[in-house]
Amino acid sequence: MISPYSASALQTSLATRPRGRAAGLPADRAAGPVLLPYLYSAGTVAASGTVAAGLMATGLLTHVTIVFVPAVLVSALLWGLWPAALAIGLSFAANGLLEFAPMLDLQWRHLERPAELMVFTVVVLPFCYVVVRARAQVVEARRRSAAARSLHGFSQRLAGIREEYHLRRAIAEELSTLLEQRVILFSLGVGTLLPIASDDREIPAAVAEAARQRLEAPEGPVPHHAPHHAPQPDGWTIFILDAAHAGPTAVAIGPPAPGPGNARARAQRGELLRAMLDQAAVAIDRLQQWSEVEDARVDERAARLRDALINSISHDLRTPLAAVLGSATALQSADGVLGRAARADLLATIREETERLNDYVGNVMDLSRLRGGAIQPRLELTELADIVDAALRRARLLAGRDVVVKLPPDLPMLRLDLFLLQQALVNLIENAAKYSPPKSRITIAARVKDARVELDVSDTGLGIPKDELERVFDRFYRGVPAESGPAGSGLGLAICRAFVEANGGKVHAISEGGGTGATFRITLPIPDQAIALEAMLRDE
Amino acid sequence: MSEPGLSEHLARILIVDDEPQIRRFLRTALDAHLYAVAETGTGEGGLDLAATWTPDLVVLDLGLPDIDGIEMLRRLREWSAVPVLVLSVRGGEHDKVAALDLGADDFVTKPFGMAEFLARVRAALRRHAQVRPGDAVFAVGGLKLDMARRRLTVDGAEVRLSPKQYRLLNVLAQHAGKVLTHHHLLKEIWGPAHLNDVHYLRIFVRKLRNRIEKDPARPRFLLTELGVGYRLAAPDQFTG
Numbered sequence: 001m002i003s004p005y006s007a008s009a010l011q012t013s014l015a016t017r018p019r020g021r022a023a024g025l026p027a028d029r030a031a032g033p034v035l036l037p038y039l040y041s042a043g044t045v046a047a048s049g050t051v052a053a054g055l056m057a058t059g060l061l062t063h064v065t066i067v068f069v070p071a072v073l074v075s076a077l078l079w080g081l082w083p084a085a086l087a088i089g090l091s092f093a094a095n096g097l098l099e100f101a102p103m104l105d106l107q108w109r110h111l112e113r114p115a116e117l118m119v120f121t122v123v124v125l126p127f128c129y130v131v132v133r134a135r136a137q138v139v140e141a142r143r144r145s146a147a148a149r150s151l152h153g154f155s156q157r158l159a160g161i162r163e164e165y166h167l168r169r170a171i172a173e174e175l176s177t178l179l180e181q182r183v184i185l186f187s188l189g190v191g192t193l194l195p196i197a198s199d200d201r202e203i204p205a206a207v208a209e210a211a212r213q214r215l216e217a218p219e220g221p222v223p224h225h226a227p228h229h230a231p232q233p234d235g236w237t238i239f240i241l242d243a244a245h246a247g248p249t250a251v252a253i254g255p256p257a258p259g260p261g262n263a264r265a266r267a268q269r270g271e272l273l274r275a276m277l278d279q280a281a282v283a284i285d286r287l288q289q290w291s292e293v294e295d296a297r298v299d300e301r302a303a304r305l306r307d308a309l310i311n312s313i314s315h316d317l318r319t320p321l322a323a324v325l326g327s328a329t330a331l332q333s334a335d336g337v338l339g340r341a342a343r344a345d346l347l348a349t350i351r352e353e354t355e356r357l358n359d360y361v362g363n364v365m366d367l368s369r370l371r372g373g374a375i376q377p378r379l380e381l382t383e384l385a386d387i388v389d390a391a392l393r394r395a396r397l398l399a400g401r402d403v404v405v406k407l408p409p410d411l412p413m414l415r416l417d418l419f420l421l422q423q424a425l426v427n428l429i430e431n432a433a434k435y436s437p438p439k440s441r442i443t444i445a446a447r448v449k450d451a452r453v454e455l456d457v458s459d460t461g462l463g464i465p466k467d468e469l470e471r472v473f474d475r476f477y478r479g480v481p482a483e484s485g486p487a488g489s490g491l492g493l494a495i496c497r498a499f500v501e502a503n504g505g506k507v508h509a510i511s512e513g514g515g516t517g518a519t520f521r522i523t524l525p526i527p528d529q530a531i532a533l534e535a536m537l538r539d540e
Numbered sequence: 541m542s543e544p545g546l547s548e549h550l551a552r553i554l555i556v557d558d559e560p561q562i563r564r565f566l567r568t569a570l571d572a573h574l575y576a577v578a579e580t581g582t583g584e585g586g587l588d589l590a591a592t593w594t595p596d597l598v599v600l601d602l603g604l605p606d607i608d609g610i611e612m613l614r615r616l617r618e619w620s621a622v623p624v625l626v627l628s629v630r631g632g633e634h635d636k637v638a639a640l641d642l643g644a645d646d647f648v649t650k651p652f653g654m655a656e657f658l659a660r661v662r663a664a665l666r667r668h669a670q671v672r673p674g675d676a677v678f679a680v681g682g683l684k685l686d687m688a689r690r691r692l693t694v695d696g697a698e699v700r701l702s703p704k705q706y707r708l709l710n711v712l713a714q715h716a717g718k719v720l721t722h723h724h725l726l727k728e729i730w731g732p733a734h735l736n737d738v739h740y741l742r743i744f745v746r747k748l749r750n751r752i753e754k755d756p757a758r759p760r761f762l763l764t765e766l767g768v769g770y771r772l773a774a775p776d777q778f779t780g
Contacts, residue, residue, distance in 0.1 A: 383746060392758070
């Protein structure tokens, strides 16, 4: 890896450009940094002069040359060699001025002056040299750390991106911001060139063509990111990022903006650029590997789900089908000998099992709607009471049940998809009916709490153990093993949760376990509009 | 209503459905209940039979192979007022509403039980048999609406309604037993400018239920057909 120098050199050169538009650098600072150190330096000398004058006036000190030493050293330390040189010159001048000043009552020390100045120079100059060296090292260290920070920030930003287009776009934009040049990334799709640019301006055809040639070069794309020796289209430079997994990417960098910038700054900028290109290649490669792994993981999950679905289907379709076929053939073949009660029994079986099949098909269809987030809820202002009533009329397994509905008459209207919420509720009601004793009570109650509506479906059945309260919403989860327990696909609650969430709501299970029953609570947001509407229509 | 020679039949019913197994069990069940049945699998065939065989009721599946069931209904309604009972599937609310707005009488969602289907058939036939130019009093359960005197009682006690609430109940009572779509009701009560303000209707239905239903959360008179409209229970649909 190339050692990353020069971020600050780069920024300085950006800052001193007339356009001065680099991120975080106010334009009005453009001319300041050049002259300010000299002003500060002069100011320090002036201050020293004032102090020296004071000391001489009070007679505490007669040889004031020494007073200027700190000024020179400070200038060297803070602002570098040339401001320090200015400070020396000014100190000479100030010294002379002070010692010859007519308004001060001084003693002449003609013979001492040249010697003093000589000592001053001999003492101060090596110090200056040492200080300037030290300062240069500090500046260099700062530059390095700024460059490292900038590189680190760059790779951090890239690391968070999980989508290829966004990653490439971010690379283009980051590079473009740092360089203040246009950046376009090219990669080869299936037979086409895919450009992703840092801005929305037109992509020059010559640049695209050059990138294509580089990417399609018969000897393979040049595997490092030195600019190719092939001719570059007017002022553009094309680099190649070689990512082992993702294939090569051409990075075209537009002509630099005209402006000052010495050879060293350019070289340093080049170093940083190369380091960043390395990082970009790593990021593209990593994303490619990540998505390959992720694809494999999704495939595996899908395969597991498919297996579970097939198992579930073969059990849940075959059982009712066997019952229907058996009953129907019994009726057909033994019609004459069957008593009235037996006939009624067989017919009831056919009917119930067919209804079960129908429910099952409905569940599988709901499930297929869930795949890939294909649910598009049609939200409209609606009455919860209507949905509860419709769900109760559709829910089966409620024969002989004591169903208690407690809805306050002033429940606000909600913004819901009628059918999604109805289905969610049907699934909860049937779930309650399945897992509680026949003829036991099922309660549906709603209330307003914390600016939301809570809708509870409660039964008095077995309840749910604490550690399974969340798991009941998993696909294919069943409260009891399929063979011994109530019939069901194990999909009802998973569908319920997905449909409630599509309505902007939440559903969770509450139970103390151990035969105390279970409550499933749907929480739905209250839209602002509902209250206003009711007020508006109050008097009609 | 029946021709001589067919007098043993209650009524003539035309089945338009492209699935033979559905036609088969409908025919079997309707035969057994003494209706005369004709059947066809296409919309064009349905229009022909509606013109030549003059049924008393058409059972129409909305998913037909040649012309859309909705389209067939539109063409049928250009010249015939025969009652139409639509067969639809779960989730086909959009089609149901379109069919009802085009003048279909009622719908049954597949799969359906025979008892429910026969009840809908009887209700549709009855509504058309008694073309009543003003049954001034509508009564179901304990609810009694005297339209001549604009007076409503529930279990003998008079109930006061606002003018709009009364209008809503009146429209529903005139079509008792039939689903009226949101559009239909909005147009009747608020006028054509408010066709899409279904929430107005929902608020008024709630207010009306609060006045007439014992438990507004489990209404017995004013029933919701989710996503389609409302129905005021006819006496034979009333479940107490």
